[in-house]
Amino acid sequence: MGxxxxxxLQTRKKLLETGEKLISERGFDCVSVEDITNACGxxxxxxxxxxxxxxxxxxxxxxxxxxxxxxxAKVKNGTxxxxxxxxxxxxxSRIEDSGVKMAQQWTKNVIxxxxxxxxxxxxxxxxxxxxxxxxxxxxxxxxxxxxTPVEACxxxxxxxxxxxxxxxxxxxxxxSLAARTKEFCxxxxxxxxxxxxxxxx
Numbered sequence: 019m020g021x022x023x024x025x026x027l028q029t030r031k032k033l034l035e036t037g038e039k040l041i042s043e044r045g046f047d048c049v050s051v052e053d054i055t056n057a058c059g060x061x062x063x064x065x066x067x068x069x070x071x072x073x074x075x076x077x078x079x080x081x082x083x084x085x086x087x088x089x090x091a092k093v094k095n096g097t098x099x100x101x102x103x104x105x106x107x108x109x110x111s112r113i114e115d116s117g118v119k120m121a122q123q124w125t126k127n128v129i130x131x132x133x134x135x136x137x138x139x140x141x142x143x144x145x146x147x148x149x150x151x152x153x154x155x156x157x158x159x160x161x162x163x164x165x166t167p168v169e170a171c172x173x174x175x176x177x178x179x180x181x182x183x184x185x186x187x188x189x190x191x192x193x194s195l196a197a198r199t200k201e202f203c204x205x206x207x208x209x210x211x212x213x214x215x216x217x218x219x
Contacts, residue, residue, distance in 0.1 A: 030068045032058050037075040042117030046076065046126075076124050079116065081144060087112065088148045098161045098215060103203040105152060106179060109145075110199035113183055118191030125187055146176050166214040174210065178202065 036057045040049045051072055055062045069075060091105035113121050124141070131140055150172040156162045182202060186195040212218060 029058075029060065029064065033060075033065060033068060034075060034078065037072075038079050038116060038120065041076070041123065042120050045119045046072075046123035073127055076120065076127055077141075079120065079124075081141065084109065084112065084145065084148060088152055092152055092155045098156050099203075099207050099211065101152065101156065102175070102207055102211070103200070105149070106175070106203050106207075107196055107200050109179060110182065111196040114186075114191075114195040118187060121183060122187045125184060142176070142180070145179075146172055149176050160216055162214050163216050171211060171214070178206070 033054060037049070037054045040053055040057065049072075051065050052062050054072075054075075055065050058064075087108045088105055091101045091108070094101050094104050096104075128141055131142075150168055153162065153166065153168040153171050157164060157166050157168065179199070182195065182199055186193070186198065
């Protein structure tokens with residue numbers, strides 16, 4: 019990679035990180051593109067070299083790290099329920115670490131899927147595929163029975179995780195999302211999915 023390309027990647031990364039910090043602190047509507055570029059020490063036009071709109075920062079940040087969280091969960095030592103718990107708690111921790119203002123704005127941006135730009139892959143689609151991959155991996159590895167209804171299980175878990183996040187946003191972050199998710203996992207994952215464990219068949 020040449021110096022120019024490396025510099026461009028660093029600039030883009032800095033814009034993302036600065037945008038995340040400012041939006042988390044002030045809220046989306048109270049941060050302008052100029053605020054972000056001023057904090058980065060670059061011209062306003064530089065922002066539009068990498069992003070079409072301010073919402074693109076929120077959208078991209080919503081994808082970051084979640085793939086890695088899923089990959090770690092798949093290969094985690096432990097039972098299937100422990101793998102799912104690892105994914106769910108780290109999923110919620112990542113959202114919580116980004117701040118409730120960021121989560122509220124992201125929810126506002128994606129609540130109407132028809133408002134997404136043409137060809138843009140939704141976070142719901144991404145998370146659904148990621149969770150389905152975890153279930154499919156555990157079927158292939160023999161942890162889950164071959165007749166496990168992967169699609170139904172995936173939809174159920176993703177719906178619960180999103181519900182936990184929305185309730186946290188509606189509370190304005192008055193409690194720990196990660197802790198609430200851990201409580202949910204301890205209470206519900208076994209009853210929901212234990213029947214599909216191969217050693218329970």
